[in-house]
Amino acid sequence: MSRPQRILFYCPAIILVLFVCGMFTSRAATAHKDISPAVVAEDGRVAIPLTPDERSWLTGHRTVRVAFDGYFPPYSFLSDTGRYEGLAVDIFKILADRTGITFVPLDKPLWKDLFAAAKRREVDVVATMGHRPEREQWFVFTRPYIFKSMMIMTRKEIRDISGPDDLAGRRVALVQGYQYVRPLLAKYPTIIPVFVDSMLAALNDVAIGRADAALIFLGAGYYLKNKYQLANLRFAAVYESKKYTDSIGVRGDWPLLASILDKALASISEEQKNEINRRWLGPERVVGISHRTVFIFLAVAVGIVLFLVAGFLLWSRTLRRQVMRKTEELRRELAERRKVERILQENEERFRTIFNAVNDAIFIHDAETGVILDVNRKTCEMFKMPRQEILSADVVDLSSGKPPYTQEAARDWMRKAAAGELQIFEWQSKDATGRVFWTEVNMRLAVIVGSRRIIVSAREIGRYKQAQAQLLRANRFLRTINRCNEIIANAVREQQLLDDICRTLITSQGYRFSWIGYAEKNEGKTVRPMAQAGFEEGYLDTLEITWENRDRGKGPTGTAIRTGKPVLCRNIATDPKFAPWRDEALKRGYTASIALPLILDHHVFGALSIYVGDPGGFDDKEVEMLVNMTESLSFGIGSLRTRVDLDSVISELEQHRLHLEELVAERTRELEAANFRLKEIDRLKSLFIASMSHELRTPLNSIIGFSSILKEEWLGPVNAEQKENLAIILNSGKYLLALINDVIDITKVEAGMMESMPTSFVLQELVVEARKIAQVDIGNRSIAITEEIPALTMHTDRRRLLQCLVNLLSNAIKFTNQGKITIIGVVTGEKEQEQILEIQVHDTGIGITESDIATLFKPFVRLHPPGDATYPGTGLGLYLTDKIMREILAGEVLVNSVPGRGSIFTLRLPVTLPRTENEQRTKEDEHGKKSPGH
C-alpha cells in the first residue's frame, strides 16, 4: 500500500475518533452529578450544632496543627510559592471559618513523613486520609469529603494498555502507602511495582520511560499532566470509579475535634462543594472500555469502504501520470542533447583559445605513429613555419640534429612518454631559418576521446641556459679560488704550494695549462719554471722566456714580471704580442692566456701564467678573482719564507732555553751543594759553640781564679810589678770570658735557641743584684748609684733581664768618670696583664752623639778601639741586650743622650711576659733541643 493510500485509510478513522470523543465527553459531564456529597446546608452564616463538651474543647484548643499532603493535587499540594493549595485546603478554610480554629500547616509535604509524624502526634490533624480499619488505632476519622476515581495513565506510544488487565507484567508506578496499592498488587501479581513518593513522581517515571503506566487518582492525573505539560502521557482507562474516599484523620485522643470537624463538614452546602470541585477537578472525562470496542469496530468498517474508493482513484491517476512522464522524459532528453552540444562547442572554443594563447609550443602527437596531429600558434612562431608545414614535418626537421639531439633520440623520448612516463628534458631545436636554440621539452601521454596522444610542450630556454652555464662556471670558479686559498693557508713548503696551486687550477677549473715561473736575476733575466700542471707537451721547453725588455720579453709572462701588472691575452690567434709563441700555443689548443705577477714587498719575483682552451677565454670577474688569488699566493709564499726564518729563530731559542735549563739545573745543584756545606758549617758552628761553652770557659775560669788569688796575696806577698802583671792576666781572662759569654748568647738568640724561662720575682731585688754585680767595676771612682724602684712583682725571664740591666749599668759605669747613676723604675698601664715596666739607667757620663746612636746596637761596634783600658768591653753588650730585650723579653732598649751631659738607657718590657709568646718559644725550644750549652 503506498503512502497516500495509507493516509486515506486513516483519515476517516481520525474523524470517527473525534466524533466519538465528543459524544462521550457530554456523557461524562452528566455522570459528574453522581459525586455530589450529602451535606447539611444552612443559609447565611452557618451555625454548627455543637455539644457543650465540644464547645469547651474548642475554647481550650484555638490552634490545631494540620498536615496537608504536599503532592496530592488537586486535593492538596505545595504551590510554586511554597504554600499549600488545593481542594482540601479550600475545605479547611471553610472549616476554620466555621469552627473558629486556626489551622497551622505542618512543614512535611511527603505523605510518608507526615503520616509518621501524625502517628507520633507531632501533628493533630491529617487533612486527607483514607479511612481504614488499621489506622483507627491512631486516628479518629470524619465523614469522607473527597471521592476519587482511580485511572491508568500511560505514554502515548504505548498503545496496548487499555485496561487493568493490560498492566500484567508491566512496570507500574505506584505511590508508596496509598490505599489502592495493596489490593492492586493482590489482584495483578505480575505487575512490576515502581514505588515512588508522589503522584507527580509516578507520572514523571512514566513520562521518561522508567515505568510503563501509573495508577493515579483521576483529578490528580489531569491536574499534573496539564500543570507539568507531560504531553507524551495519555489516559488509558479508568481503573476504579469513585471507590476511594478521603476523610480528615484526627489524632486518636482528640475524638471531640473529630466530631466537631465532622459536623463542620456536614455543614458545607452542596453548592459550595460543587464550586470547589469545579475549581479543582473540572469535568470528569474518561473513555470507558466498552465504548472503545465499538469505536474500533466502526473505524474498521468505514476504513474498508474508504480503502476501496481510494484504490480506484489511485489506479486511474497512475495511468495518466505514466503518459505524462514519458512525454517529459523525451522532452528533457532533447534539451539535454542540445545542451551537451553547446557545451562541447564552448569547450572546443575554449580549448582552442587556450591552446593558442599558451606561450609554449605545443605539439599533439599520435602516440602510436608519432605523427604530429596538431600544434598551437606559438609553435608556428617558434619554428617560424606555417601550421600545415609543421603538421607534415618530422621531429628531425625541428631539431638541431647534432648528437644527441637526433631523430633516434627524439623517437626514444617519445617511446618513453608513450609508455606513460612524464618526460622532461632539454633539447636543441632548430627553426625554419636554421637557427639552433635550446628548449625545455615536456612530454606526457594523454587519452583524448579514446585515442592515445602525446602532448609535447617546448619552451625556449636559450637565455636561461646561458645564464645557467655562467652560474655554473662562476660557482666552479669560486670553488677553485676557495681551494686555492685553502692550499695557501695550509701550505708548509713553498715548492709544494706552487705545485698544488698549478694542479688545482687545472683539475678544479679545467684550465688547459698553468705554470709558475720565478724571475732569475741573471744576465739573461730568464724566467725559471718552478711548477706546472695541465696540458704542456714540452711547451715550456720550446720557448725561451725572459722578463728582459726586448722582443722575447714582451710576452705576457715577461711583461707581467717586468711591469708587476696582470697581462691578459684574449685571443692567442690574433694577439700580436703573442706572435713568438703562437704556433706552439695553438698547437696545444691554448686560445687565451693570462699572466699574473707574484709580488712581495713591492718586488716582483715571478708570475703565474694560465692558458685556457675554450674560446670564451677569461671573463672580467674571473680575471679579477685570479688577480686576488695571485696576491694571496704571493702573500702565502712570503709568509712561508718568513716562517722559515722564524722557525730557525725558534729552534735557536729552544736551544737557548734548553741550555738555560741546564744552567739552572747546574746552578741548582751547586746551590744545593753549597746549602749542604752551609748546613754542615752551621752544625760545626753549633758544635764549636757548645764546646766553647764548657771546654773554653773551664780553663779560663782557672786563669781568672788563680790569678785573682795570687794578686790578692792569699798565698804570700807579690811585688808591685808582679801584681801589675797578674792584673793584666786577670783582666785579659775576664775580657775573654765576657767575650765568649756574649758570643754564645748572641749565637743562641740568633739561632732561636735561647729559651725564655719566666719566673716570678721582686723587681727591687733584681735591681739590687744587678747593682752589686756591676758596681765591682766602679773601682776607686766616685760614682754613686741610687735606685727608685716601685714595689713590683714581675713574671718574666729574671736571668736575662738581670743580664740586660747589668749590661746597661756596666756601660753607664764604664763611661762615667764621676757623678751618679740613677736607676728608675716606672710602671704604666692599668691592667695587670698589660702593664709595661720601664727601667731607666741615667748616667752623667760622656754621652753619645746622634750619629753614634745609629750604630750603637750593631755588633762589634765600639765607640773606642778595643784594648783601650779606659773603656773595656766586647762591643757586643748593647747588641746582645737589644737582641734579648726584643727576642726573649718582648721588649726593647731605648736610648736618649746628650753628649757631654749623659745618657739615659731604658729597658722597656711587659711586667708579665706574654704567655703566647712564651709558649711559642717553648715549643720552638722543644723542636730544636740541641742547646749548645748542654
Place this chain on the structure above:
Amino acid sequence: MEKKVLVIEDNTQNMRLITYALQRGGYRVISAASGEEGVDAAIRERPFFIIMDIQLPGMDGLEATRRIRASPANGDIPIIAMTSFAMRGDRELLLAAGCTGYFEKPIDPLTIVDQIHEIIEEESL
C-alpha cells in the same frame, strides 16, 4: 775551732781554687772527688756544709744529694750545689733533690765565701 766543710768536685783545679777560698774563710776542707766518696764522707764527717758539684762522673750531684739527705743524721746539713750552666728547671730540680741553694761556675774565689754565707743565712732565717 775550724768548721769542717765537705767539697765534692771532680775537677782538681776548681777543687784547689775553692779550697783556697774556703780556707781563707776559716774552714777546714774535706774533699771528695766522686759522688760515692762524697756520700761516705758526709755521713762519716758530718760537715758544717757541703759544696756539691752537680756534674760528676758516675753518681751525679743530684743523686749524691738525695743519698745524703736520706741519712737521718745528715737531714739538715746545708748542701750548696755548683752548676756549670743554668738549665731549664735547674733550680726546681736542685731544690727537689735536697739542695739548700746553688751558685754557678765559674767561681770567684774572692766572693764565693760571701755567697755561701748568704745562702746558708737565707736558709736559716
